């Protein structure tokens with residue numbers, strides 16, 4: 330193995346097309362050998378080796394914080410590993426940054442979006458090429474891209490600015506971008522989290538077929554065992570930064586994979602649902618609420634929505650149908666144009682003081698962006714609701730840092746938040762652990778109304794069990810829970826009552842429980858009323 334620079338390797342790879350003869354070759358295209366990555370004194374990745382074979386679909390499993398993103402980012406030049414090597418086609422390479430990786434034909438779809446919001450899909454795709462000409466012939470590029478899209482099962486509008494796309498469309502654009510760039514190694518970090526189940530099947534099925542046909546290797550980070558068993562050939566499992574298992578998917582049951590992920594630990598058992606915690610009076614009541622320009626994407630027009638104490642009301646719907654606006658109205662991030670919102674019979678203006686007084690808490694989507702200050706510590710972020718209050722709830726003038734740290738430490742333990750400590754910046758936590766930290770903050774203390782938007786987004790199965798248990802426990806204590814989720818299984822598993830949103834309106838309502846007709850709900854989600 331000799332180390333060569335990216336510049337030398339670029340010529341070998343050329344446009345990084347794979348000839349059919351390379352497909353299904355039984356040799357690794359890309360290997361990480363003994364990769365180690367430390368952040369300060371903390372070892373996030375410890376001597377991990379993984380090999381991707383040409384034409385294979387390889388799953389990377391592990392709990393939140395196990396080191397999956399760190400491994401792939403260390404392979405692709407996003408992080409510089411402290412030890413180990415990356416080997417491409419039997420030769421060691423130095424990948425200094427993601428652009429180097431792209432030149433070598435290695436593409437990644439990250440958990441966060443990398444598209445430029447103000448540019449159209451067409452502009453984003455063309456500008457992402459390493460060989461973009463200094464003067465772009467847009468007519469020619471449009472023709473070529475339209476022809477390319479014709480061959481793809483995923484459709485995105487070429488002339489729409491990315492900031493007007495739904496999350497699902499952005500995710501599809503990120504995936505199309507990698508196919509357009511002809512990546513011969515594709516790393517996907519939870520690519521289906523914002524897609525509908527049908528879209529997810531379509532995308533993974535297509536990539537699976539493409540891998541078999543062209544020899545493209547796919548490394549898929551996922552928390553969904555169903556995706557591993559349906560689409561993947563091999564699996565590698567990480568735990569606490571180390572590799573704890575690998576093998577053919579066909580040889581492993583999901584139970585065995587789960588056991589490798591969590592080791593000896595016991596999973597949280599969901600508490601039973603108390604028979605009748607529902608209060609007679611509504612806690613949350615919306616009447617004639619409008620927000621956003623009527624009829625535009627994401628606008629809201631709710632005639633009536635009521636949530637009682639001790640009740641979980643699930644809002645089902647495909648992303649982009651007004652659910653985000655609903656959550657933003659209650660969390661104070663958007664304004665209504667008309668109508669009224671009441672909490673326990675009183676008008677609710679969503680200010681910090683009102684939310685505090687009325688015991689309203691909110692876990693928004695993308696909590697790192699919407700509910701945290703990334704550079705501030707875990708402790709400071711956990712204290713956002715209470716930093717100006719003493720233990721009895723009275724206002725204080727000076728921050729009590731010691732009390733904040735102590736409180737954070739307690740919640741870190743209760744909610745099993747993986748962090749280097751309460752003083753670590755919250756942006757250094759893995760996605761799932763940011764989610765836990767925000768939920769710990771929002772559920773701590775008495776809560777009369779909890780709004781949870783996609784609360785299990787990106788969480789491993791153990792964390793999903795924890796969070797669902799917390800939501801049911803809050804309901805049993807008498808909290809009114811408004812659960813907004815794109816995951817219909819989650820809505821069905823948790824809700825006492827289910828409402829479907831379509832184009833900003835509630836178009837269907839039914840009781841939750843075992844008899845729920847998901848086909849009917851799905852039809853309303855798709856606009857067939």
Ligand SMILES: Nc1ncnc2c1ncn2[C@@H]1O[C@H](COP(=O)(O)OP(=O)(O)OP(=O)(O)O)[C@@H](O)[C@H]1O
Nearest residue numbers: 368373393394395396397398399757758759760761
């Ligand atoms: N920039 C950083 N600075 C400090 N610690 C970090 C940094 N990035 C990651 N870590 C830590 O490294 C560990 C592994 O994180 P990583 O994001 O790789 O986990 P993951 O398996 O991808 O988790 P998830 O499923 O939640 O996305 C975590 O404990 C995280 O807090």
